Amino acid sequence: MAAPILKHFAYDHLPEMLQQVSEPFHRLAHQMDQDLPAGPETSTALRKLLEGKDAAVRAALENTTQTKEA
Template identity: 50%
Template structure:
C-alpha cells in the first residue's frame, strides 16, 4: 500500500485482529476487510477518515455483541 496520511494509517491499525480470540477474530476480520477495501479504493481525505472512524465504532459494537453472545452461550452450558 502506498504512503497514506497518518490518520488513515492510525485508523487502519485499529482494525488489527490477530490478538483476539477466534470467536471475536472472525467478526473483526470482516470489518478490517472492508476498511482495507475502502482504503484501496479511495484517496485520503476527511470523509475517508470519518468513514473509517464510524466503521471502527461499528466494529467495536459488533465485537462487544459477540462477547455478550459468547458469555451467554457459556452460561447456558
C-alpha cells in the same frame, strides 16, 4: 500511505470467534483506504466502520457471556 486508524482493525490477537467477527471489517477498512481518496469523509467513514466493528465484537462477547451463564 495507509491511514493510521487501520491499526485498530487488527484482529490476529483476538480469540478465534472474535477474529471471525472482526476480520471482514479489517478487509473492508483496508479496501476503503486503498480505493477512496484521503480526506475528511474517508476518515469519517473509517472511524464509523471502527465503531461498527467494536460494537460487533462487543455483541459477540455478550453472546458468549450469556451462553456461559445459561
